[in-house]
Amino acid sequence: MAEIYIRNTGERISAEEDVRAFLTNQEVVYEHWDPNKLPEELRENFVLTDEQKAQVLAIYDPEIRDLAARRGYQIWDMITLSDATPNLEDLLKKFEDVHTHTEDEIRAITAGKGIFIIKGAGDIGYFNVELEAGDVISVPENTPHFFTLMDNRQIVAVRLFIEKDGWIATSYEDPSFQKA
Numbered sequence: 795m796a797e798i799y800i801r802n803t804g805e806r807i808s809a810e811e812d813v814r815a816f817l818t819n820q821e822v823v824y825e826h827w828d829p830n831k832l833p834e835e836l837r838e839n840f841v842l843t844d845e846q847k848a849q850v851l852a853i854y855d856p857e858i859r860d861l862a863a864r865r866g867y868q869i870w871d872m873i874t875l876s877d878a879t880p881n882l883e884d885l886l887k888k889f890e891d892v893h894t895h896t897e898d899e900i901r902a903i904t905a906g907k908g909i910f911i912i913k914g915a916g917d918i919g920y921f922n923v924e925l926e927a928g929d930v931i932s933v934p935e936n937t938p939h940f941f942t943l944m945d946n947r948q949i950v951a952v953r954l955f956i957e958k959d960g961w962i963a964t965s966y967e968d969p970s971f972q973k974a
């Protein structure tokens with residue numbers, strides 16, 4: 795289950811009902827897929843062959859198609875990140891710029907962990923959404939955010955797109971943002 799950390803106040807939200815209510819209020823889509831659908835060898839496995847990626851997509855095909863039908867996604871693929879990824883440090887640095895997209899950014903985590911840091915509405919400031927296997931999140935379009943890994947530095951996720959070309963990051967300069 796996802797957990798929320800509000801950076802300005804240090805408040806942590808962990809109870810499922812409260813996490814859902816908070817994210818709904820912030821217009822962040824949050825859903826959950828059953829992580830136990832994956833066979834043992836695909837759980838906590840961060841170096842997937844193309845065949846294994848296809849296998850994960852096939853296992854979650856009903857969930858993917860349901861989401862796509864409801865929200866208009868046309869294409870999907872998988873991303874893996876771990877210390878086995880070439881240039882992981884460079885990639886993470888690139889990710890850590892606050893940015894926006896004209897499309898929403900939806901990710902379904904199938905293994906590992908990750909964090910979206912999102913600029914909340916009103917006075918709330920930035921909050922972290924800590925994600926684990928089974929969590930599905932969509933950062934709304936035009937909302938400043940960035941993504942990073944957690945301490946274990948590994949994740950596998952399904953990405954869905956309405957239009958791959960339309961999904962380009964635009965840097966968002968925000969003097970109020972504190973990285974730490």
Ligand SMILES: [Fe+2]
Nearest residue numbers: 895899940963
């Ligand atoms: Fe993004």
